[in-house]
Amino acid sequence: MASKSADIYKRALALSGILLILIAVFGSGLGLMFAGMDGVYSALIGAAVSMAFSTLTILSIWLGAKLPLAGFYGLVLGGWLIKVLLFALTLGALRGAEFISGPVFFFAVVASVLGGLAIDSWVVLKGRQPILDN
Secondary structure, three states: OHHHHHHHHHHHHHHHHHHHHHHHHHHHHHHHHHHOHHHHHHHHHHHHHHHHHHHHHHHHHHHHOOOOHHHHHHHHHHHHHHHHHHHHHHHHHHOOOOOOOHHHHHHHHHHHHHHHHHHHHHHHHHOOOOOOOO
């Protein structure tokens, strides 16, 4: 059974990686069209930030699943709080950067978040993880 749950997490990570590549490619193309090279940098940074946070979410759930229920909730909630703090720090660090196009960065992050939610939902719905042991 452990291999089945590991397969689910691997699938989620692989699909998140594909999403990162798609956001980076299409976001860079659209960013180049609308904001020049600043748009390319913004799309790449937005996709990378989102991928890092998606990976942290998947890893925290995977590691938390090995703990008792209180440990699971503590790890997932602690990971979420760390991600919020890191995202705020990242936004603060990039705030005055001249090479960032705000709208391109915003749309890259939003597309990554929505895509990540869609991937997570799809993987959970198609996971077929047994919940009872014999």
